Amino acid sequence: xxxxxxxxxxxxxxxxxxxxxxxxxxxxxxxxxxxxxxxxxxxxxxxxxxxxxxxxxxxxxxxxxxxxxxxxxxxxxxxxxxxxxxxxxxxxxxxxxxxxxxxxxxxxxxxxxxxxxxxxxxxxxxxxxxxxxxxxxxxxxxxxxxxxxxxxxxxxxxxxxxxxxxxxxxxxxxxxxxxxxxxxxxxxxxxxxxxxxxxxxxxxxxxxxxxxxxxxxxxxxxxxxxxxxxxxxxxxxxxxxxxxxxxxxxxxxxxxxxxxxxxxxxxxxxxxxxxxxxxxxxxxxxxxxxxxxxxxxxxxxxxxxxxxxxxxxxxxxxxxxxxxxxxxxxxxxxxxxxxxxxxxxxxxxxxxxxxxxxxxxxx
Numbered sequence: 001x002x003x004x005x006x007x008x009x010x011x012x013x014x015x016x017x018x019x020x021x022x023x024x025x026x027x028x029x030x031x032x033x034x035x036x037x038x039x040x041x042x043x044x045x046x047x048x049x050x051x052x053x054x055x056x057x058x059x060x061x062x063x064x065x066x067x068x069x070x071x072x073x074x075x076x077x078x079x080x081x082x083x084x085x086x087x088x089x090x091x092x093x094x095x096x097x098x099x100x101x102x103x104x105x106x107x108x109x110x111x112x113x114x115x116x117x118x119x120x121x122x123x124x125x126x127x128x129x130x131x132x133x134x135x136x137x138x139x140x141x142x143x144x145x146x147x148x149x150x151x152x153x154x155x156x157x158x159x160x161x162x163x164x165x166x167x168x169x170x171x172x173x174x175x176x177x178x179x180x181x182x183x184x185x186x187x188x189x190x191x192x193x194x195x196x197x198x199x200x201x202x203x204x205x206x207x208x209x210x211x212x213x214x215x216x217x218x219x220x221x222x223x224x225x226x227x228x229x230x231x232x233x234x235x236x237x238x239x240x241x242x243x244x245x246x247x248x249x250x251x252x253x254x255x256x257x258x259x260x261x262x263x264x265x266x267x268x269x270x271x272x273x274x275x276x277x278x279x280x281x282x283x284x285x286x287x288x289x290x291x292x293x294x295x296x297x298x299x300x301x302x303x304x305x306x307x308x309x310x311x312x313x314x315x316x317x318x319x320x321x322x323x324x325x326x327x328x329x330x331x332x333x334x335x336x337x338x339x340x341x342x343x344x345x346x347x348x349x350x351x352x353x354x355x356x357x358x359x360x361x362x363x
Contacts, residue, residue: 048254089187101202121143156192175210
C-alpha cells in the first residue's frame with residue numbers, strides 16, 4: 001500500500017505509462033481519464049482527488065509530448081505484432097498467413113499494426129460479421145477475410161500466426177487442439193505461432209510442448225521491450241523529471257489549501273467594512289441626490305479600492321508552485337494576517353457585525 005506522496009507519484013507514473021508493461025502505452029491514459037469521468041458522474045471525487053487526477057493526466061500528456069516515449073511498441077497490440085515479426089524468418093514475414101481471433105478494440109489495433117508492418121492480408125474470426133465489416137471499412141490498406149467463430153479451428157489450420165484477443169473466460173486452444181493442426185512449412189520455421197494478448201488467457205501455456213507450436217502471452221512481450229532497453233531507460237529518466245515537476249506543482253497547490261480559510265476571512269472582513277462605509281456615504285449624500293448611474297459608480301469605486309488593497313496580501317497567501325515563494329513563507333504570511341486583522345476568532349467577526357448594526361440604528 002502506498003500513501004501520501006508515494007501514492008501520488010504512483011498515479012502520475014501510471015498515467016505517463018511508466019508503470020505499464022510496454023513503456024509509454026497510450027491506452028492507460030485513456031483509462032485514467034475514464035476513471036475521472038466515472039468519479040465525477042457519481043460524485044465520488046472530492047476537491048483534492050479531482051485535482052490530483054487532473055494533474056496526473058497533465059503529467060501523462062506532457063511526458064508523451066516532450067519525450068519520445070511513445071515511439072515503437074506503445075501498446076500491447078503493437079508489441080504483439082512486433083514479437084510475431086521477430087519470431088518469423090525475416091525473409092518470410094510479409095508472406096506469413098495471419099489469423100486474428102476477436103475483433104474488439106485490441107483486435108482492431110492488431111490489424112492496424114499489421115498494416116504498419118506491411119502485411120496485405122489477415123483472416124479475422126469473430127462471433128459477428130458487423131465488427132469485422134467496420135474494421136474493413138476503416139482500414140483499406142489490407143485485405144480482411146471474415147470467418148465465423150464456428151470455423152475457428154479450420155482457420156487456424158490455414159494460419160502461420162494466430163493472434164487471440166477475445167473476452168472468453170475459457171481456453172480456446174489447448175494442447176490437443178494444437179496437436180490436431182497440420183504442420184507449418186519449413187520456410188516459416190516449421191512452427192505455428194500463437195500470440196495471446198487476452199486477459200484471461202485464450203491459449204494454454206502447454207501448447208509450447210507441441211513440437212510445431214509456440215505460444216506467447218502478455219508476459220512474453222517483455223522481450224520486445226528489452227530489445228530497446230537503453231533507449232527505454234533514457235526516456236524513463238526524462239519522464240521522471242517531468243513527473244517530479246508536476247508532482248511538486250500539485251503538492252504546492254494541496255499545501256496552499258491551508259491558507260484558503262484566511263483568504264475567505266480577509267475578503268469577508270474587507271467586504272463588511274466596504275459595505276458599512278458605503279452605506280454611510282450614501283446616507284450622507286442622500287438618496288434624492290443620486291441617480292442609478294451615480295450610485296453604481298460609487299459602489300464600483302469602493303469595490304475597486306478594496307480589490308486593489310487586497311491584491312498584494314492575497315497574492316502572498318497563494319502558493320501554487322508558479323513562483324519562488326515557499327510554503328513556509330506563505331504560512332508565515334497567513335499567520336501574520338490572522339494576527340493583524342484578528343481573523344482567527346469568530347468573536348471578532350461577531351463583534352464587527354454587532355458594531356455595524358448599532359451604527360446603522362444610531363444613524
